[in-house]
Amino acid sequence: MSTDTPPxxxxxxxxxxxxxxxxxxxxxxxxxxxxxxxxxxxxxxxTKGTLxxxxxxxxxxxxxxxxxxxxxxxHTFWGLEILHEEHSTDLKLSSVGxxxxxxxxxxxxxxxxxxxxxxxxxxxIADNEVASVEELxxxxxxTGVDLQACQMTIELLGYDDEDFYDGVTTGVGAASAFxxxxxxxxxxxx
Amino acid sequence: MSTDTPPxxxxxxxxxxxxxxxxxxxxxxxxxxxxxxxxxxxxxxxTKGTLxxxxxxxxxxxxxxxxxxxxxxxHTFWGLEILHEEHSTDLKLSSVGxxxxxxxxxxxxxxxxxxxxxxxxxxxIADNEVASVEELxxxxxxTGVDLQACQMTIELLGYDDEDFYDGVTTGVGAASAFxxxxxxxxxxxx
Amino acid sequence: MSTDTPPxxxxxxxxxxxxxxxxxxxxxxxxxxxxxxxxxxxxxxxTKGTLxxxxxxxxxxxxxxxxxxxxxxxHTFWGLEILHEEHSTDLKLSSVGxxxxxxxxxxxxxxxxxxxxxxxxxxxIADNEVASVEELxxxxxxTGVDLQACQMTIELLGYDDEDFYDGVTTGVGAASAFxxxxxxxxxxxx
Numbered sequence: 001m002s003t004d005t006p007p008x009x010x011x012x013x014x015x016x017x018x019x020x021x022x023x024x025x026x027x028x029x030x031x032x033x034x035x036x037x038x039x040x041x042x043x044x045x046x047t048k049g050t051l052x053x054x055x056x057x058x059x060x061x062x063x064x065x066x067x068x069x070x071x072x073x074x075h076t077f078w079g080l081e082i083l084h085e086e087h088s089t090d091l092k093l094s095s096v097g098x099x100x101x102x103x104x105x106x107x108x109x110x111x112x113x114x115x116x117x118x119x120x121x122x123x124x125i126a127d128n129e130v131a132s133v134e135e136l137x138x139x140x141x142x143t144g145v146d147l148q149a150c151q152m153t154i155e156l157l158g159y160d161d162e163d164f165y166d167g168v169t170t171g172v173g174a175a176s177a178f179x180x181x182x183x184x185x186x187x188x189x190x
Numbered sequence: 191m192s193t194d195t196p197p198x199x200x201x202x203x204x205x206x207x208x209x210x211x212x213x214x215x216x217x218x219x220x221x222x223x224x225x226x227x228x229x230x231x232x233x234x235x236x237t238k239g240t241l242x243x244x245x246x247x248x249x250x251x252x253x254x255x256x257x258x259x260x261x262x263x264x265h266t267f268w269g270l271e272i273l274h275e276e277h278s279t280d281l282k283l284s285s286v287g288x289x290x291x292x293x294x295x296x297x298x299x300x301x302x303x304x305x306x307x308x309x310x311x312x313x314x315i316a317d318n319e320v321a322s323v324e325e326l327x328x329x330x331x332x333t334g335v336d337l338q339a340c341q342m343t344i345e346l347l348g349y350d351d352e353d354f355y356d357g358v359t360t361g362v363g364a365a366s367a368f369x370x371x372x373x374x375x376x377x378x379x380x
Numbered sequence: 381m382s383t384d385t386p387p388x389x390x391x392x393x394x395x396x397x398x399x400x401x402x403x404x405x406x407x408x409x410x411x412x413x414x415x416x417x418x419x420x421x422x423x424x425x426x427t428k429g430t431l432x433x434x435x436x437x438x439x440x441x442x443x444x445x446x447x448x449x450x451x452x453x454x455h456t457f458w459g460l461e462i463l464h465e466e467h468s469t470d471l472k473l474s475s476v477g478x479x480x481x482x483x484x485x486x487x488x489x490x491x492x493x494x495x496x497x498x499x500x501x502x503x504x505i506a507d508n509e510v511a512s513v514e515e516l517x518x519x520x521x522x523t524g525v526d527l528q529a530c531q532m533t534i535e536l537l538g539y540d541d542e543d544f545y546d547g548v549t550t551g552v553g554a555a556s557a558f559x560x561x562x563x564x565x566x567x568x569x570x
Binding site: 010013014017020021024027028031034035045047076077078152155156174175178179181182187188189 | 200204207208211214215218221222225228242243245246249250253254256257314315318320375376377378379380
């Protein structure tokens with residue numbers, strides 16, 4: 001029988017069913033992989049600009065990038081200070097209103113006391129070989145983390161595109177940040 | 191052959207397999223859509239009551255609603271102030287203990303200084319045509335966002351149902367907020 | 381025809397297709413359950429150590445555990461104070477720099493005023509039969525919540541393993557916390 005001869009009706013029907021089953025098996029396996037691994041994308045909204053609260057978004061972002069995650073950090077409100085090249089090297093820990101600092105408020109409110117506690121914390125950070133904020137910003141950019149500066153906040157605080165580290169994304173807002181969150185499997189707000 | 195005649199055994203078996211395959215194809219396609227689009231539900235836990243931290247939950251909630259998301263914001267602890275009709279128009283930015291405000295603490299602690307920095311921020315917000323907190327609460331309610339006031343906090347702070355904006359949900363707690371989070375694909379805490 | 385007789389070629393082929401379809405039906409149903417129920421795992425990053433901000437992670441963690449969730453709370457930066465046996469019973473609310481406390485800053489900055497407002501809040505908490513922080517830590521541990529103390533922060537603040545409640549996990553860092561977040565369906569940062 002030549003290969004050009006059409007198959008018997010029965011055989012054709014079975015072969016059709018078989019190829020549909022094969023396709024289903026492949027698609028189901030793909031979907032299972034997608035469900036189990038997730039989209040491997042993380043979005044962090046960073047709203048704080050103190051020395052202590054600059055660390056959580058930067059540490060989590062660079063950790064996730066090291067695990068192969070696609071990471072976006074959207075910096076809004078005080079979080080913008082982390083991306084401001086000049087300000088980021090001078091973020092402060094506040095002792096006043098920070099009950100975790102062992103200092104009474106009346107002493108803490110004296111001029112210069114913020115500088116003292118911040119200096120103490122910076123020394124501890126350096127002594128423990130923890131990276132500085134500037135180093136973590138650079139590591140994040142180097143490993144492909146998308147550090148975004150909220151345009152509304154840039155205008156509200158009167159900043160300029162040149163104020164930020166090279167590689168920082170500007171011109172973005174809440175709508176694009178939200179759309180990135182929709183695609184992500186981990187979303188956090190600091 | 192009349193249409194009432196039962197099909198030959200072979201044909202019946204094939205037709206049965208075929209319909210099971212068709213059903214699998216439909217179900218798999220539905221599940222894929224569900225996995226890829228997610229439940230389109232966001233839950234935000236709002237715990238802060240300062241002028242600056244009232245914005246992130248309200249902006250994200252109204253943005254998500256504009257994208258067709260089902261949104262719940264559960265206001266607990268100081269976050270309750272955002273829903274308190276009288277207090278919400280008078281939320282304060284603190285200059286003391288806020289290292290992002292360019293003012294030494296000894297000056298900032300003087301009576302009235304919180305009012306000064308808050309007034310400065312309100313002016314900047316208006317100058318930049320950013321909506322007020324009251325406007326964002328109203329927009330959120332108008333677009334179907336479920337703004338919830340934590341019952342435990344209402345009792346802790348001695349508030350009354352009438353203190354809140356019309357349309358605010360009361361009588362809810364951590365258990366119902368958690369169950370909403372389970373159904374959501376985006377969960378954030380501010 | 382004896383049962384040992386192999387089936388006719390047609391029958392064998394149909395039976396093969398049938399068993400593949402059955403397998404697909406089972407797998408699809410399992411995957412649907414997995415998609416719809418999710419992994420039932422929640423991870424909270426706790427970064428704050430004030431009396432007010434100790435509550436959200438502990439209340440959400442114990443609520444989730446009551447609903448059968450597998451819960452991890454990773455305590456880092458000031459969040460470590462919640463797990464510090466001695467400090468946790470003495471967490472403070474700050475009145476200075478906390479615009480939700482009805483007290484002008486110049487009064488609030490007087491020595492002892494933090495203690496006054498904290499005492500007021502503790503009384504309200506007790507009057508409203510809200511559990512204390514120590515009680516919530518114990519409930520969380522008793523219901524199987526994994527309370528983790530960030531090793532980098534332990535070293536930064538000069539603490540010791542013995543300072544923490546029995547049952548607290550030490551020796552963990554951002555990398556393991558991130559991996560737990562990947563497996564979870566709810567991730568929050570306080």
